[in-house]
Amino acid sequence: MSGDDRRLLIVEDDASLARTLLRSFERRGYAITHAANPNELSALVEAGRQFDYAVIDLKLGTASGLTCVQSLHRAAPATLIVVLTGFASIATAVEAIKLGASYYLAKPANTDDIEDAFGKSQGDPDVPVEGRKSSIKTVEWEYIQTTLAECDFNISEAARRLGMHRRTLARKLDKRQIR
Structure with a gap:
């Protein structure tokens, strides 16, 4: 594919x-379009842009990038989608792939x-399976991320479901941010 043919959102x-x-x-020859939120993406999809x-960020302000993955994949299943996030978890990675993402990368990337991830549109059965046990902090983080995804990233609702104060949840999320 020549540079002019590589359309990137x-x-x-x-x-x-x-x-x-x-x-x-x-600089690498891609034709770039930028959307800052799900509404801007919806407008591009409705306009028939291909x-x-x-590259879709998982957390877009108070919105979830997973909705963007889903709508873009529905409109253009051949688009190779990479989810980029500072809030990496197994739960959100699984959901992103189920909704149509090709790959999932934690920030910093x-x-x-990202370009390597575009080339990994197929799974690799030879990826080593690591036998390392998850720490309690990792299990907690993944449970919080699962609950957040179930609540469409509504922190107040997630805190209620987790049985903790909203500020406590916000502090836990701030501590684990990867920038």
Whole structure:
């Protein structure tokens, strides 16, 4: 595929990161379109815009990037979608793949990582299975992420379901952010 044929959609609410990704992928010959939220993505999909590749942030302000993965995959199943997140968990990775993402990357990830992920549209049965046990903190984090996904990332509702104060949940989420 020549550079002019590589149409990339970036769905990212952080203007600085979006600009960085945009510049980096443009230098590599991609034609870039940026959407900052699910509504902007919906407008692009409704207008019939087609993309070969997409990078979608998992957390878009108070919205979930999973809805973007789902709508883009429905509109264009051939688009290779990579979910990029600072809130990585097994639960959200599984949901992203089920909804149509090709790959899931935790931040920090650079352009090379993302471009490599585009080439990994098929599973690899030779990936080593690690026998390391999950720590209690990891299990807790994954349970919180599962609950958040079930609540469509509504922190107040997730805190209620988890039986903790909203501020406590917010502090736990802030501690684990990967930027």
